[in-house]
Amino acid sequence: MSTIAELQIPAAEFALSATFDAVPDAEFEVERVVAYDRDRLLPFTWVTADESGRDVLDEALRDDPSVDQVELLTDLDGEWLYRMDWVDAIDFLVHVLNEEHATVLTAFGESDRWLLRVLFPDRDSLSRSYDFCEQTGLSVEVTSIYELDQRRSGQFGLTANQLESLITASEQGYYEVPRGATLTEVADELGISHQALSERLRRGHGRLVQNALVIGTQDDGLFR
Template structure:
């Protein structure tokens, strides 16, 4: 059964460590992470910073980065194509040896948070063991098995997933609304309050898993 692992790696043990330590307040969000071979990863990376000159200097000096290329320059954000060439052994191992897929990754001075899709739990265990053997500190923050439908990748229960889809398809999120909470409740055979609570819990799980990487949830409510 495919498994999604939310993991944390200390900033000093992953790519862009020197840049994160030198540029105050900088943050990174990957768009795509592809392993070219066993010693090089080619990501697309959004960098958020208020000091673009300091960022450019740090990237040029960072030993974990090569071939950085600026693709877009927006207010406070820059999109780069670059090669990661150091401190990436664990990610390369997961991608090449176990057919893993990096769904998301974000890095700040306090560490990198990644969500990686593995074919099964054995692949996750092997990657964790590989990291430990190579001196990389991996903290498992959440492990989700994809056995409850498509919504489970965002820690949604089946009921939450169904409620979100129904609300979207019936036009609940349109302006003006095409269906009321009471009408959705009648469709599910529950109270309007129950539907409201289900949607709010679904929003929380979506935001946490899609936008707030690395903050664990203790329980999943329906």
């Protein structure tokens, strides 16, 4: 039976740790990750760094030994979409993607940790991945486990920005018929651009659909 695991990995043991050291306010949200080689990954990643700014972030990414190539694809008023090659500190992801044929549903990184939500083909593949971490000395913590045929409750994998934008849009009447507020009015309330809000809502809606329909029940005792 397919299983979803919510995992936590110390930022120091994962890709981009040098970038976090240089830009501690940076937050990374992986949109999609592709394993196109045995020793490298190609993630498409949204990044914010409100205090440091993009120039500092770009320099940190260029100097980060876990990153080989970086390309800015989109600039949305303080949120930037990058395509980059991860080439170091990615043993866990390479294992789950190539060996266990798992799927990374969400990945969010901040200064001290990465939070991942991974769909495994079954419990055995999750157990093997956990064993791989123990054998290689990786500090991966399994915080929650869900089965796909059982009801789950809890959070829906939203980032803080997505949650704030969705709640504000609802409070302002954006989802009402007829609408009580336009997208521009909600964006003005949040202090961001119309385009940035549109992207936040789009990604937030995607997270809600994905995580509300992929349902299960929590089981915290498997690896205790």
